[in-house]
Amino acid sequence: MVDVVVVGLGPAGIVAAHVLASAGLSVVAAQARADAGGRAALVSPAPTVRTHDAEEALPHLSPQAGRDEIGGSKLLAAPQAYRLDEWSLRGRSTADRCGGALPTDADLVDWPIGLDDLAPWYDLVERAMAVGARPPTPWTDRMSRAARSLGWEPFAAPAAASKDASGLLDDSGVEIMPATVTALLRGSTGAITGVEYVDALEVTRTLACRAVVVAASVIPTVRLLLLSDITAAGKVGRWFMSHNSFVVHGDFPGVDLGRRDAGPASAVAVAEFEGGGFDHTGLGFLGGSILQAAMTGPWTDDRVPGAAAGLDPATTNGAEPEAWVRANHASIGTVWAQPDQLPRWDNAIDLDPVHRDAAGRPVARVTFALADDDARRWEFLSERAAQWLRESGARTTWRPPLAAQPLGTHLYGGARMGDSPETSVVDSFGRFHDVPGLVIVGSSTFPTTGGRGPVETIEALSWRSATQLVEDLR
Ligand SMILES: Cc1cc2nc3c(=O)[nH]c(=O)nc-3n(C[C@H](O)[C@H](O)[C@H](O)COP(=O)(O)OP(=O)(O)OC[C@H]3O[C@@H](n4cnc5c(N)ncnc54)[C@H](O)[C@@H]3O)c2cc1C
Structure with missing residues (x-):
């Protein structure tokens, strides 16, 4: 039995593992191994994609852009390191002031925290990552x-000075386990009891723990939750968003x-x-x-x-x-x-009923359309x-x-944070409303996208969530 299993060592998982282990907790961090394409077959098989519920979802040509190794997708990033602006966290309550029309099918909400809550965590991240x-x-x-x-x-x-934040793991005491977590295990009360994983020799094993921090990025996080039959009454996978980044060129x-x-x-x-x-x-x-x-x-x-x-x-x-x-x-x-995209219930990730990965498990199905x-x-x-x-x-x-970019470089939602279990999946610390011991970190918890890159906010929120988890486990 260990205190915490962290699933995934991208920027979200590295920060969480660092904070938890530095506080003296026993931490095992599972990181899937990339294949030749930079993505791991069991973690990131190409999802199927469709534009609406009545359409047949077709396998996408490739997985989402990203990396399955220690460092995660940030290894491909610039890495620009922005704080979000106030509007991104308060879009709903300030919509009238902006004079903008809120589309009736959009489900725009304020974040349960403000920039003031995030500021000290942004400070810590900027120092740790040498942002300038x-x-x-x-x-x-x-x-x-x-x-x-x-x-x-x-x-x-x-x-950030470097794409690679893995220096935070040096001498931290985090035990890194080359493994793909395939299920989150729960006891009779519904609380987390451990994880099931496939190890480097492709043997399926289990590891008991007091808490799990899922830091697997948006599509793998949602898929892992759903494969573990954790649905938050149908809300897991909803309000999926993507930065439909675009360019304009000029010739000189x-x-x-x-x-x-x-x-x-x-x-x-x-x-x-x-x-x-x-x-x-x-x-x-x-x-x-x-x-x-x-x-x-x-x-x-x-x-x-x-x-x-x-x-x-x-x-x-x-x-x-x-x-x-x-x-x-x-x-x-x-x-x-990197324009905002408003959250909509119908833009969602679920499990494909037809298409399966190499181990026979459903791949993720993405339903996504621009409005x-x-x-x-x-x-x-x-x-x-x-x-x-x-x-x-x-x-x-x-x-x-x-063009719609359902598998773009900046994805969001699927495990929305909020104060109410009726309208969200996790609280502002990433704690699952109805699964004790389960914490989600990463942009799957973002209620809105913001109009800037996500990684510094992912790291700041992860620092905040892990610090709270240390308190919770005391
Ligand atoms: C090309 C590119 C450029 C980008 N540029 C920027 C930028 O300049 N600025 C910015 O803010 N953002 C940028 N981003 C986005 C940023 O990199 C991501 O938002 C960020 O990396 C997400 O962090 P994460 O830790 O949540 O997920 P990831 O970085 O995707 O890491 C998740 C890790 O979890 C592992 N994992 C998943 N499932 C499992 C499992 N079941 N078992 C074990 N391990 C698992 C994965 O293998 C992966 O290593 C860019 C992204 C890309 C692809």
Whole structure:
């Protein structure tokens, strides 16, 4: 018997394991092993996807973007490290003040905690991850000048010093177990008693514990709960959200923008078009996004088709778009956004009744569609991004068409946090309302997305949840 099993060692699990073990608890952290694709067959088999309940869900070509190893998906990240803004936590109660229309099918709620509650945990994370701004580049300087001339207030995006937070585990006493947790075990009272897992030799075993912290990221967390028959009366898997990140490109003929100089962590951002930052009257949507300009590295072959999507033949003088992008890549600059998406009951994750993984267990089924307000938010924000690029000297701008991203890089929901068991799955500490000993950390608990990256908030909430669990287990 150990005190706590932590499921998953991405940023959420690393922080939780560090805090729990540092407090003297015995902690075993199970981490699945990636296959050649960076994802583990039993944890992240490709889900099936459909747009609504009446549609047949089809297997997606690949798993969600991410990594199954110590460090998790943050190993692929910039890693930008943002605090959320006040609107993201108070979107429901401030909707009227923003002048925005709340769609009748959206279920927007305030978080049960505010930025004041999160601030000390953000402070701890920023110290531990050495968060700060990267030096400016010629491109970010150019875009800063353009933003100021539009009357906006540009700022350098905060970034963690390293993608790899696993240093927090050094000398912590956490026992790392290469294993995939396949079920959460409960006793006759319904409380957690242990986990079932498949070890490195593919033998199924069990481990007894007093509490489990599930830090498996959104889709694997929901799947593990449902495979363990933990449903919170049908609420597990609901209010699933995704950042439908989008880009707008601009060309600066004859200017070498220095694409090779820096990665996406060296970004300049503006927050004027985030949820609480502007009057939404008549716009038909709530929320928004920060807009960011960064050099996202050289144009690798796989990125060319995306950059060429939406290019007008008038811009390329009739040249084939992909060939034109290859020839002009040094003078193409990009602004990108991570727009809010409102929570909806019908956007959900459940277990697929047909499709199974290598061990014969149901894969996750994702039901996800964009709504009219998503399209209006995209129209509005992409015009502001284009305006920013034009102000900085772009001859012309273009954007790929809006497309739903059910398996994007930033996913949210499925185990919503709130004060009431009637309308949420976990409390503000990630404690499951009706399963003693079960704590969920990660963006599955977020009631809203926010218009910025999630990882620093995931880490801050995990620190807060683990600190509370230490108290609970005393
Ligand atoms: C390409 C990319 C770029 C990104 N850039 C940014 C950025 O710049 N800024 C930002 O804020 N966010 C960014 N993100 C998002 C961020 O990386 C994720 O939100 C964050 O990593 C989620 O942390 P997590 O610990 O909840 O989950 P993960 O990082 O996904 O880690 C979960 C871990 O749990 C393990 N696991 C799951 N199930 C089991 C199981 N049953 N048994 C054992 N182990 C299990 C997984 O193998 C994995 O290692 C990016 C994501 C991607 C993919």
